[in-house]
Amino acid sequence: MGIEVSKKAIEEATHKLSNWGRWGGEDQIGTLNHVTPDMIVAAAKLVKQGKVFGMGIPLDRSGPQNGLFGGRWNPIHTMLATGTDSIAGVFDEHLKIRYADDALHMPVQAATHWDSLGHVFYEDKMYNGYPAKYVDSGGVHKNGIEHTRSKMVGRGVLLDIARFKGVDYLEDGYGIPNDELDACAKAEGVSIGKGDFVIIRTGQMENCLKTGVWGGYAGGDAPGVKFENCYWAQEKQIAAICSDTWGVEVRPNETTEANQPWHWVVIPAMGLTMGEIFYLKELAEDCAQDKVYEFMFTAPPLVITGGTGSPINPQAIK
Amino acid sequence: MGIEVSKKAIEEATHKLSNWGRWGGEDQIGTLNHVTPDMIVAAAKLVKQGKVFGMGIPLDRSGPQNGLFGGRWNPIHTMLATGTDSIAGVFDEHLKIRYADDALHMPVQAATHWDSLGHVFYEDKMYNGYPAKYVDSGGVHKNGIEHTRSKMVGRGVLLDIARFKGVDYLEDGYGIPNDELDACAKAEGVSIGKGDFVIIRTGQMENCLKTGVWGGYAGGDAPGVKFENCYWAQEKQIAAICSDTWGVEVRPNETTEANQPWHWVVIPAMGLTMGEIFYLKELAEDCAQDKVYEFMFTAPPLVITGGTGSPINPQAIK
């Protein structure tokens, strides 16, 4: 499309692509409304081999957070009771059961996760026109992730752009144009339709895991969709877009006027659900082998009241 | 069966029901091995209406934890960036995006969750013979929840015991005998088979939510399966057992010699996966209406490295 990205382009897209009111003034889930019951039934029919691919990365201190963005940290896992306690007899007298227990402290977007529609604002508003001030220290009072608790089921499609282009991974800064998404889908023999959960593979994460260096992942440079993708996503009426990068869109940004300009539009104007930091290696290898790039997809969020998102372990079921 | 529950009965069941080595000396997922690819394909065929029921309770300070068990607390949700920050212009100059972000600190078993096979020990061992000392302050080094990341998909069956018995909820201390599970299944027109994810509804949670009083939930008295259930679960070769209570089995315990005697057997000896604190109201009402008590079930755990379990939002898809 050749859009010159700028605040003006953001403003224009915001107006052209707005879904405010499309699903009623009370709506809090945006493009997830595209998914209808018949699509879920159809998605289940894609399960033909009984294979399941978990796409969540491990939640531990070896994760991608390095302080580059928002003060996020890698998951902190602490034990509340242990096997070593148990064999020392700590629980025998009073509790009378030998057990282990633990706790987790993490930013909800530190690893594989959904963004909720309360995650990004445009000026003083968020999706569906709710005031941004409804997101305060008490949480996300509108558009929180809890509203999607039964909504993350449907048809998934993998667009393996790296493989399509014959590389192990796309370079940081490579912006994927819309027509490349279409060409990739065509090459894979799939079409992107209404209500789909689209998963884009850049190979960036696999390269980080292979080299053992997260580097600018998460928070820095990355391959990803170009700003123009907002038009593509709206036209296709997809339910959600996901990728193996920390922010789906290309970095460095296509403009200096805004950070993550695609985010400025797709979350607050369109209400597009976004999945990030997906681990795709095994799924992608399987798709390359059996040439089947569509599957049943389910990625239930934790029901975090007022969450800007949720850590998840998405499942592709073929 | 009429078992007199005691340490001796636990020991006997431990020996009779042991699955150690059944799936190899390296196995870490136990009865989840009962699920085969064809069962997953068959489970997907149960999706006929496109209805989805999330079974996770909200993760917030209103949860069931009250300090009765293990020093667990209700989820603590804190914001790292807010809409109020955004409209105050905090991010405009340097970050150039208006956004919100947040973090969660919770015991992994504080709300709706899976137990991993590293959660309970028998003497100095855990499932498959691994030493209990492999669970230390660094985490669960064998039998951690991360090994189940792609394993929580299959056929789900709801055994709505409360409705079967014509009550809103079973009383605390009511022990569900095995033949009642069978009678309930028969009345519902379903049979429990190998690899099933069995979900037992007692109504206890709904009563707590209705009255606004969690009381002994979680950590105290509850209705639940009797100790003899371990034999039933083994014979049926189910993949997992879940309920709307905090610990599946009846409390007060059927013996004073051990706390949660059924746990002593099913986790360390059998390697049975257990799901607790499931929210079942909507699913149960739907099943009562359409008389369909089986469905596709998926409840992916977070990939918590070395976790004794994981918070989840299980999905029943009909």
Add this chain to the structure above:
Amino acid sequence: MGIEVSKKAIEEATHKLSNWGRWGGEDQIGTLNHVTPDMIVAAAKLVKQGKVFGMGIPLDRSGPQNGLFGGRWNPIHTMLATGTDSIAGVFDEHLKIRYADDALHMPVQAATHWDSLGHVFYEDKMYNGYPAKYVDSGGVHKNGIEHTRSKMVGRGVLLDIARFKGVDYLEDGYGIPNDELDACAKAEGVSIGKGDFVIIRTGQMENCLKTGVWGGYAGGDAPGVKFENCYWAQEKQIAAICSDTWGVEVRPNETTEANQPWHWVVIPAMGLTMGEIFYLKELAEDCAQDKVYEFMFTAPPLVITGGTGSPINPQAIK
């Protein structure tokens, strides 16, 4: 003084008692400026017996937080390494030291603590005229507790109002008038002077500890100073005011127009440092016995960058 407390009274006091600019436009510590080096030397001379009284309450799950105010919780203490790990040999091979380690997660004001001058705002401003928006999700960027790291040393004076009035504890809702503070000081044989750290004992905490019921402590009703105290504190030029209650001032509030009206004035207008939830039993008993109500006082805050306060363990040294 007989002030009728209202928003108007707050506004009036705000103007009359403002210390903005008094110690320069860059000041961030307010009334702590009253303490001069000679006062510290003089305070040290009060150490005559070598007795030390710690005034911090235990940081654990048995604390006073009950969710009444601001979503605060009692301190969560988790272990990162244990003696049970050690004796199980967990560290012997690689780490080669047997040890224990731990972590703490708590609201900084959950137990005995200082408030910083960034804790309360009047309209859109905080102490010394800094905009309230300088306190965002990234922390307290002006008036944070870190600026007081070397400032919490001086002369302490205990005003044991409960004992002065001959009761074990003052009733909730009892407002201590200024002249009672003066009468108590007189009876104790001390005078309140410039730069003093004044500690007021109501007995409320001791009664909670005795009965084992925290009840409205913290967040609910309490005895405490009347609104008029802001004039007293300003006139006396004290460095700080502390008490054994969760909020120093009387509750229920003396007006329905504002919550904690005294706070509205003393923190943002005066820049008065405030200490709360002080444990005073042992100190008070000692003072009653030796009739010495003045002592060297030191209560160093943790250097929490951008903190609204800090947990502390204040020390009275006689």
Add this chain to the structure above:
Amino acid sequence: MGIEVSKKAIEEATHKLSNWGRWGGEDQIGTLNHVTPDMIVAAAKLVKQGKVFGMGIPLDRSGPQNGLFGGRWNPIHTMLATGTDSIAGVFDEHLKIRYADDALHMPVQAATHWDSLGHVFYEDKMYNGYPAKYVDSGGVHKNGIEHTRSKMVGRGVLLDIARFKGVDYLEDGYGIPNDELDACAKAEGVSIGKGDFVIIRTGQMENCLKTGVWGGYAGGDAPGVKFENCYWAQEKQIAAICSDTWGVEVRPNETTEANQPWHWVVIPAMGLTMGEIFYLKELAEDCAQDKVYEFMFTAPPLVITGGTGSPINPQAIK
């Protein structure tokens, strides 16, 4: 002294230097017992100028933790209420006070801190013969830091070894021999006596701060006292030893048979209190200028029930 450090040397020192039972079988504070009331009175007399030096480093994400030791992390500070919330009017209607609040999550030994006597074990025991198993996931049940709540007051002495040797900082791996401590004290005109809080400056931290690189600090190499120091500390009958490094003793270790061999002896056998990660720049510059290396010292720990230590902000008062 020329000790060849080994497990055998550790064992020998353990027996020679044991203070078990010295202060009774119930003692939990070890060498802090050396401090008597008259020493506190004498220490207060050292306050002659009214100068206060806080020695705590900032608690924030810029701290020294880098994952090298024990999975420790830098302090995580999150806001529970903000000025931006306040000016957005979030609290006006119901709470009726504009305020900010926050929480802190940190390992207790992540920054400037005390070690408690429950921090290190020798074989299956800790200080005073308590079994190491008394330190489990529930906390440190003997020798916890809470027992020192009123014990951290006395005479402080700075041994500025770096300045004494004419360097900005000692090199990593430099082991400070006992006679150098004595020579430094002599050059400074002070003597080390019973009940003293001895503070050793290596300059390592200042170099890290100056270069902006924490590197092996904390968890890696460092200058520090030699193993032989355990004999010195015992003979001098000091109350505590502190330094500007993360572990007081020299690293790399003087032996490959044990990690931190000095720790093996001084904590479990002697019951020596240890302070680490002290910020000494300002204090040291002042001492160099006025040639006064002794002062009143107070460093109250937080009263963390069952803590292996506590974050602190130590105070030198001259």
